[in-house]
Amino acid sequence: MEEKLFKAFKALGEPTRLKIIKMLSVQSMCVCELSAVLDMTQPRVSQHLKILKEAGLVNESKEGYWVYHSLNRESLHRLWNQFLAFLDADLRNLEGYEEELQKLSGLESNEKVIATKEKIRANNT
Amino acid sequence: MEEKLFKAFKALGEPTRLKIIKMLSVQSMCVCELSAVLDMTQPRVSQHLKILKEAGLVNESKEGYWVYHSLNRESLHRLWNQFLAFLDADLRNLEGYEEELQKLSGLESNEKVIATKEKIRANNT
DNA sequence: AGGCTATATAAGCATATGCTTATATAGTTT
DNA sequence: AAACTATATAAGCATATGCTTATATAGCCT
Numbered sequence: 050m051e052e053k054l055f056k057a058f059k060a061l062g063e064p065t066r067l068k069i070i071k072m073l074s075v076q077s078m079c080v081c082e083l084s085a086v087l088d089m090t091q092p093r094v095s096q097h098l099k100i101l102k103e104a105g106l107v108n109e110s111k112e113g114y115w116v117y118h119s120l121n122r123e124s125l126h127r128l129w130n131q132f133l134a135f136l137d138a139d140l141r142n143l144e145g146y147e148e149e150l151q152k153l154s155g156l157e158s159n160e161k162v163i164a165t166k167e168k169i170r171a172n173n174t
Numbered sequence: 175m176e177e178k179l180f181k182a183f184k185a186l187g188e189p190t191r192l193k194i195i196k197m198l199s200v201q202s203m204c205v206c207e208l209s210a211v212l213d214m215t216q217p218r219v220s221q222h223l224k225i226l227k228e229a230g231l232v233n234e235s236k237e238g239y240w241v242y243h244s245l246n247r248e249s250l251h252r253l254w255n256q257f258l259a260f261l262d263a264d265l266r267n268l269e270g271y272e273e274e275l276q277k278l279s280g281l282e283s284n285e286k287v288i289a290t291k292e293k294i295r296a297n298n299t
Numbered sequence: 300a301g302g303c304t305a306t307a308t309a310a311g312c313a314t315a316t317g318c319t320t321a322t323a324t325a326g327t328t329t
Numbered sequence: 330a331a332a333c334t335a336t337a338t339a340a341g342c343a344t345a346t347g348c349t350t351a352t353a354t355a356g357c358c359t
Contacts, residue, residue, distance in 0.1 A: 051192055059187030067180050074261040080336060086277045095337060114326040114335045129254055136199040152211045205306060220307060239305045239356045
């Protein structure tokens, strides 16, 4: 889950790819069209599209020797929903948070720290 | 607009930061607590928090010498709404797409290409 | 003031990323 | 088959990123 999330966000977190996504939001395009419209070299566009496809954000369909790319809006919404679900999830229901869960419950048991905090709070009022 | 968008996504597109965000979704924490719970060095946590703060995703409040960090859920929703607005926006309303807009309208005027495409389509049916 | 505690920042390093140029692959047309 | 178009992939390079260790800064306490 987290793997997919951060890869998708990473794919979105790059200016060139955001531009490509914006262009694809206007209309589906093949690599050469994107390359022409954005005034970028073809390999540059290809490489970014690969990343976007791997993140599931862009679909492709071949037509002759053109490869048309379209924005997968469905997957965008799914991404955000999964992210919100991730944020709302109880730690006990997430993989890989066993240690964190345990250490989190031990956090407030340090009496010395608690005392210090209370003092500071008292001083601030 | 785009600048903010891709920086926020970039901030989210990193596993350590996603973990930090998840922990902050459970409760506000200071650096030392995050450091302890996630079992990471303090500078590592500090540096990531800085990025998250710069992206506006995390708020901080000082309490004694502790600096408490909390997830800014409001800004998360704003981020997504702005992203959707960016996708829906007409190119004419976006900064920095003047060239693209022009080249896009010129795309379909290449008759040779259009002819080729039509032939291919005909052959494929 | 001096000694704590927590946090921020800096320096250095290894790896990742984005780009370019060059080349390979796939499909189309003649 | 040969030439052509579009795309993918590879190699190489410069910069960015994430981490560690070391050090500086800031706030609190005795």
